[in-house]
Amino acid sequence: MTDWIGETFTSDFGWNHLESLVDVGDRMAGSPGEREAMELTRDALERAGARDARIDPFEIQGWERGDSRLYAGETTQDCIALPRSPSDAATGEFVDLGYGLPEDFEDDLSGKVVMVSSTVPDHYERFIHRREKYYHAVEAGAEAFVFANHVEGCLPPTGSVGTEDAPVGDIPAVGVSKEVGARLVRRFEGDEVTVEVDCETPDADSGNVHAELGPDTEEELLVTSHLDAHDIAEGAWDNGSGTAMVVELARVLAEREDELDTRVRFVAFGAEEVGLVGSEHEVDRLGDDREQIKAVVNGDGVVFGRTLKFNTHGFDELEAAAESVADRFDHPVSVVPDLVPHSDHWPFVQWGVPGYMVSCETEGRGRGWGHTFADTFDKLEVRNLREQAILLAELVVTLADADTETHHKAEADIIEALEDEDLAAGMKITGDWPY
Structure with missing residues (x-):
């Protein structure tokens, strides 16, 4: 039967949920907007036909934005605080460290305010996450950290x-x-600058939204966002699109x-943007279960590009399943075996659970419009959501088939892969090394 394909390609269910999420406004972890998004998603899953739609709450460290300032010479330069920055002020000599590669932090940075780019050179073998650059700066003694976007458009980037x-x-x-960033380098390199951040850090609550379909088996597949x-920002691409995909897949x-x-x-x-808190909570809740x-099928940053990208983390069965679906539909996808130790699949994959990071192919490195004011609904296309939902629904059905086997990896195998891909050192400096 292929009627479901036509129904999916004309469905507005997931797209309407995406629009509802972006219209909430602020969905920061621990905020009233995040709670509203949880309730909207719970209700959408119930309308889709899934069972036992519910919210599992948990406590988090809250963070509420105040003002931020960067004083250079007699000027005040536009900036925004990075979430979970402390409320503090620091003054020091302004130093541009370029891409902020690990070797760029080898000198003592005491008394310095350091700036790094949000990207890495094309020739560099791996992407370096913002938090890794931040903690390199902390370890080297920097007084403050300035994170400069590499994408034009007068868009300061955020990120915790x-x-x-x-x-x-x-x-x-x-x-x-x-x-x-370019202005700071041109006019104030070597001069004294001051970074000030005002914020509040109250206790707060977040939560995970659950629902289910299928037989009551001990084994289960997770479809997540x-x-x-x-x-x-509206958070349309990151990650309203992923949650819209979850509810659309529930409908299909x-x-x-x-x-x-x-x-x-x-x-x-909940609370992914401040350190994968929600998915860590779920892994802790499951314990040995x-x-x-x-398998985990985690969507983070779909829809923005037309071609789905599957990071399979070295799980051969996941690679085979994605490629088989692409072949059946004669539809291009990108399958990459590399590890991605970010987003909500990772708290599972780090312990050997088979998991995909599902995103989409985009031009260049980094998030593009993501993590800026420009991550807005108008940049996404309903066609992409519908096409991708068809492929992902078929993938989930394939994985759920009794004849499709997956195998967990040993912890030692994940550690070896992290070391081989030069990810271990960065995870250790950011406090993300769990072994």
Whole structure:
């Protein structure tokens, strides 16, 4: 039967949910907007036909934005605080460290305010996350951290700092646009500058939204996303699109429920943008029961590009399943075996659970419009959501089939892969090394 394909390609269900999420406004972790997004997603999953739609709440370290300032000479330059920056002020000599590669932090940075780019050179073998650059700066003694966008458009980037053990960072941190970064280098390199961040860090609550379909098996598939977003933007791509995909997949799979041999659980995580808190909470809740997870299909940043990208983390069965679906539909996808130790699949994959990071192919490195004011609804296309939902629904049905086997990896194998891909050192400096 292929009627479901036509129904999916004309469906507005997921797209309407995306529009509802972006119209909430601020969905920052721990905010009233995030709570509203949880309730909207719970209700959408219920309308889709999934069972036992519910919210599992948990406590988090809250962070509420105040004003931020960057004083250079007699000027005040535009900037925004990075979430979980401490409320603090620091003055020091302004130093541009370029891309902020690990070797760029080898000198003593005491008394310095350092700036780094949001990207890495094309020839560099891996992407270096913002938090890794921040903690290199902290370890080298920097007084403050300035994160400069590499994308033109007068768009300062956001993105959290902090670790699981110390959720609020050590030194004040702000984001500046590419244009402000260039101006700072041109006019104030070597001069004294001051970074000030005002914020509140109250206790707060977040939560994960759950629902399920299929038979009541011990083994289960997780179809996941995160529903929080940074407070400065609509969070359409990151990650309203992923949560819209979850509810659309619930709608499709409710119609195909008799094809599911394995229970499918849908989870929209809270508090991803401040350190994968929601998915870590779920892994802790499951404990040893995570061994019953057949696979995790996590969508983070879909829809923006037309071609789906599957990071398979070295799980051969996941690679084969994605490629088989692409072949059946004669539809291009990108399948990459590399590890991505960011987003909500990772708290599962780090313990050997088979998991995809599903995103989409885009031009250049980095997030593009993501993590800026420009992550808005108008940049996405309903066609992409519909096409991708068809492929992902078929993928979930394939994985749920009793004849499709997946195998968990040993912890030692994940550690070896992290070391081989030069990710281990960075995870250790950011406090993300769990082994």
